[in-house]
Amino acid sequence: MELAMSNGRLRPFASGDRASLAELANEERIWRNLTDLFPNPYGLDNADEWIERCVQEGEPTRNFAIEVDGRLVGAIGLDLLDGEKAGVGNVGYWVGVDFWNRGIATEALRALVEYVVASFPIRRLQATVFGWNPASGRVLEKCGFILEGRFPNAIVKGGDVTDELVYGLVPNR
Numbered sequence: 820m821e822l823a824m825s826n827g828r829l830r831p832f833a834s835g836d837r838a839s840l841a842e843l844a845n846e847e848r849i850w851r852n853l854t855d856l857f858p859n860p861y862g863l864d865n866a867d868e869w870i871e872r873c874v875q876e877g878e879p880t881r882n883f884a885i886e887v888d889g890r891l892v893g894a895i896g897l898d899l900l901d902g903e904k905a906g907v908g909n910v911g912y913w914v915g916v917d918f919w920n921r922g923i924a925t926e927a928l929r930a931l932v933e934y935v936v937a938s939f940p941i942r943r944l945q946a947t948v949f950g951w952n953p954a955s956g957r958v959l960e961k962c963g964f965i966l967e968g969r970f971p972n973a974i975v976k977g978g979d980v981t982d983e984l985v986y987g988l989v990p991n992r
């Protein structure tokens with residue numbers, strides 16, 4: 820499964836991504852804004868593990884490589900919740916620092932949201948953002964998400980405490 824972007828595409832990860840993935844992802848400014856499940860340092864073994872996980876996931880694709888001008892520049896994905904949260908999806912994304920502020924995350928998230936709403940029985944999409952990350956909040960707002968809640972001091976990352984912000988998008992709200 821591939822999703823078109825103006826100068827690129829969202830596509831499944833492949834084994835050929837390992838070197839660029841490790842190089843892009845081995846970056847504290849990315850790790851600082853993501854869950855602790857995201858490794859730091861990020862080596863080739865971590866890249867292999869991630870790519871293998873994506874390959875195992877199969878279709879429909881939920882975790883995409885972001886490719887611009889033929890280069891891997893980041894990642895974006897959907898986590899579908901289950902049980903009483905069935906129909907709710909968490910979105911997450913990151914872009915390599917050399918590619919920040921070019922509209923890439925916004926375009927990637929727009930494409931993902933359009934695909935997810937059309938392909939899955941989704942009642943709600945949500946994202947959690949750390950209080951010190953206004954760029955991500957801006958990306959979400961540009962894609963139609965609304966800031967629904969702020970949880971003071973909910974996050975500790977690298978020894979620093981910040982708020983947790985919850986953004987939501989309810990299709991047809």
Ligand SMILES: CC(C)(COP(=O)(O)OP(=O)(O)OC[C@H]1O[C@@H](n2cnc3c(N)ncnc32)[C@H](O)[C@@H]1OP(=O)(O)O)[C@@H](O)C(=O)NCCC(=O)NCCS
Pocket residue numbers: 848849850852853911912913914915918919920921922923924925926946947948949952953954955957958
């Ligand atoms: C958040 C992130 C994905 C944004 O990627 P990007 O491709 O640079 O995003 P875009 O260029 O599409 O949009 C960024 C927006 O944030 C704005 N922005 C950037 N830094 C900002 C700041 N310090 N304060 C306020 N807005 C800021 C930009 O101006 C732009 O908004 P605009 O189009 O209205 O001018 C990227 O910074 C990243 O990977 N960060 C680390 C991982 C991360 O935070 N992931 C998301 C976790 S919720």
